Amino acid sequence: xxxxxxxxxxxxxxxxxxxxxxxxxxxxxxxxxxxxxxxxxxxxxxxxxxxxxxxxxxxxxxxxxxxxxxxxxxxxxxxxxxxxxxxxxxxxxxxxxxxxxxxxxxxxxxxxxxxxxxxxxxxxxxxxxxxxxxxxxxxxxxxxxxxxxxxxxxxxxxxxxxxxxxxxxxxxxxxxxxxxxxxxxxxxxxxxxxxxxxxxxxxxxxxxxxxxxxxxxxxxxxxxxxxxxxxxxxxxxxxxxxxxxxxxxxxxxxxxxxxxxxxxxxxxxxxxxxxxxxxxxxxxxxxxxxxxxxxxxxxxxxxxxxxxxxxxxxxxxxxxxxxxxxxxxxxxxxxxxxxxxxxxxxxxxxxxxxxxxxxx
Numbered sequence: 001x002x003x004x005x006x007x008x009x010x011x012x013x014x015x016x017x018x019x020x021x022x023x024x025x026x027x028x029x030x031x032x033x034x035x036x037x038x039x040x041x042x043x044x045x046x047x048x049x050x051x052x053x054x055x056x057x058x059x060x061x062x063x064x065x066x067x068x069x070x071x072x073x074x075x076x077x078x079x080x081x082x083x084x085x086x087x088x089x090x091x092x093x094x095x096x097x098x099x100x101x102x103x104x105x106x107x108x109x110x111x112x113x114x115x116x117x118x119x120x121x122x123x124x125x126x127x128x129x130x131x132x133x134x135x136x137x138x139x140x141x142x143x144x145x146x147x148x149x150x151x152x153x154x155x156x157x158x159x160x161x162x163x164x165x166x167x168x169x170x171x172x173x174x175x176x177x178x179x180x181x182x183x184x185x186x187x188x189x190x191x192x193x194x195x196x197x198x199x200x201x202x203x204x205x206x207x208x209x210x211x212x213x214x215x216x217x218x219x220x221x222x223x224x225x226x227x228x229x230x231x232x233x234x235x236x237x238x239x240x241x242x243x244x245x246x247x248x249x250x251x252x253x254x255x256x257x258x259x260x261x262x263x264x265x266x267x268x269x270x271x272x273x274x275x276x277x278x279x280x281x282x283x284x285x286x287x288x289x290x291x292x293x294x295x296x297x298x299x300x301x302x303x304x305x306x307x308x309x310x311x312x313x314x315x316x317x318x319x320x321x322x323x324x325x326x327x328x329x330x331x332x333x334x335x336x337x338x339x340x341x342x343x344x345x346x347x348x349x350x351x352x353x354x355x356x357x358x359x360x
Contacts, residue, residue, distance in 0.1 A: 033182035053288035081350030099347035110209040117160040124159035132316040139349030153179040154250030155234035163190035182232030219255035244271030254295035260302035269304035278313025293330035
């Protein structure tokens with residue numbers, strides 16, 4: 001077999017493992033992560049998006065991967081920012097976001113240090129030898145992190161839930177892990193003694209410094225491999241702080257802006273939203289799970305975010321678009337809406353964003 005063909009089929013195999021491409025097996029198996037009452041987003045076995053689209057299956061995955069259209073990325077994409085050494089604590093009215101890479105962000109506010117979807121590994125994959133490979137180093141060295149109080153894991157895809165990184169954080173800081181239903185079972189498979197609070201959509205928990213964390217819907221899905229598709233929940237989070245409200249989404253499809261408007265009605269407006277805007281091509285395959293830059297700008301307006309820290313681009317190649325296409329499309333969408341680029345920052349590893357006071 002020619003090397004190019006071998007790599008293509010190896011890549012498809014890795015994607016099947018990462019995305020849980022065989023839907024039928026997942027539908028037949030019992031839920032190994034969660035058992036609970038039926039709700040408007042849980043049918044007793046699997047979670048789902050109310051009135052939403054389900055993820056594409058294996059044959060559409062094959063159609064995508066064999067159909068062409070992929071734009072190659074460079075082997076390396078260095079950040080223009082040096083690796084950051086964050087402050088130990090941020091107090092008062094300040095909100096500071098430091099970009100680690102992809103969806104891993106350090107949020108510092110009201111004396112609390114919060115990490116989202118921390119991934120320090122070289123690959124977003126169950127395998128050491130294959131799968132999406134990091135093309136720039138983490139924007140903060142693990143040893144340079146301040147003490148981490150809270151780790152938010154939004155869902156279980158490998159580019160968001162990295163068990164080895166969670167194990168290191170547990171050994172280092174013993175943080176409070178917060179994650180949607182079912183993901184605790186995955187985390188405990190590697191970090192047995194972790195302090196984990198499991199939340200459902202609509203739940204809220206009190207945190208230190210008068211802060212509150214709300215678990216809210218997003219339009220996505222979950223899988224770690226074959227046979228566990230949609231057995232753990234996915235979520236967005238609202239962080240209610242004395243310095244202002246922060247809306248954090250790890251991954252989402254736009255879903256006609258329904259969840260953005262609901263978040264605005266319940267919690268907004270927001271001083272800051274952390275929004276994904278990359279990994280979105282081809283649209284026929286990715287639309288339900290990953291919003292594109294234009295939709296991210298629509299989401300910013302719908303939830304009334306004063307500022308956005310944009311993520312989910314430029315670190316792991318997951319989809320077909322070129323490496324800088326998300327930023328080009330983002331700037332065009334902002335210009336079309338007459339929105340200053342300063343309000344929506346496409347974050348690079350090592351970049352530190354001191355969020356201005358909100359004027360919505």
